Amino acid sequence: MPEITTLEIKSYLEPLQGKEVTLTQVRQDFNILQSSRSWDGVRNILFQLAEQNIVAPVGRRSGVYKVITPVRPVRVFTPDREERPVFELMFPRNFDTMMELDFANDIVVREGDIVLIAGMSNYFKTGLCLNFCGENIDKGPVLMGNEYTIQTETGYDVSPRFYNRVKAMKEWVDWTNEDGTDKFTLLPVWDDYAEHIVKNKINIIDWINLPGEYYMISPLMEKCKKAVGRGVLILVIQKAEGVTHGRGGDMSKEFTDCEILLDRMGDSEVLLTIGKVKESTKYVTGKTYAFGTYAGVKILNFREVKKCPKCHGQGFIRGEPCDECWGKKFIDK
DSSP states (O other): OOOOOHHHHHHHHGGGTTSEEEHHHHHHHTTOOTTSTHHHHHHHHHHHHHHTTSEEEESSSOSEEEEOOOOOOOOSOOTTOOOOOOOOOOOOEETTTTEEOTTGGGBOOOTTOEEEEEEOTTSSHHHHHHHHHHHTGGGOOEEESSSSEEEETTEEEEOHHHHHHHHHGGGTOOOBOTTSOBSSEEOOOSSOGGGGOOTTSEEEEOOOOOTTOGGGHHHHHHHHHHHSTTSEEEEEEEOOTTOSSOTTGGGGGTTOSEEEEEEEETTTEEEEEEEEESSBSSOOTTOEEEEEEETTTEEEEEEEEEEOTTTTTSSEETTEEOTTTTTSSEEEO
């Protein structure tokens, strides 16, 4: 058998860009015997290719190499460069005015952006997602996550709670085409989200669960962002009460372009705080709003609020509920 060549190894590695290979794997795939000259030749060729930045050794003397994906410069100023417009993402509406939420016009959403909703359990995260879906229904949004589908003996089906909510929204959302087919896509995906992102669409993932591995939220968001192309991602994660970030801490903010935090306010209302915003027409980070809900899908009495000046946002004075905010910590602005 003729000795293996560098050209053969290069051709072998080309479809493996971004993946790892081992000396053992290469020798097996080429049926190289230990007694042949090609046995050591493989090691020498991979060593030379490492010097050429075609592969990179993983670890030290491990015999494992990562095949480098070649990167070519991207030219910025070209004669046919198209200036992409702002992504026309419609935010949910306040049903008292039938207008978008007050801060919507101040936040700039671009293609490839992530809108992160981090909220306490049972405090309108799904309601907000379904409103985003409904207001943008003509863009054919994609829904996936833990809240929308269930596994049955025969496959997957719609979650009864999800169905009841979208049915309640028929009052103002036309969910179907003229032939009765859905205007949106519902995917039974509960993990490996990045692999199922539909490129150039609004992808809504409600919610991402990473028990014990919340440090993985940042790389997961990065993968989703790369996969969405010119679409937009609306991602949902859980959050503890009163903190300024979702599960995963500050790592959940790293790839976020617009962050919405949901807490409770009193016994029956939701407190919405604008977190990180990468681009806006005016400063909105830190603004707080309150609203009531109806049937888990309608936003009512939406208004801006501020921390109670009397109790300094504590809700209590000398162990008694503040008589200014009645223990809610916030008052109307």
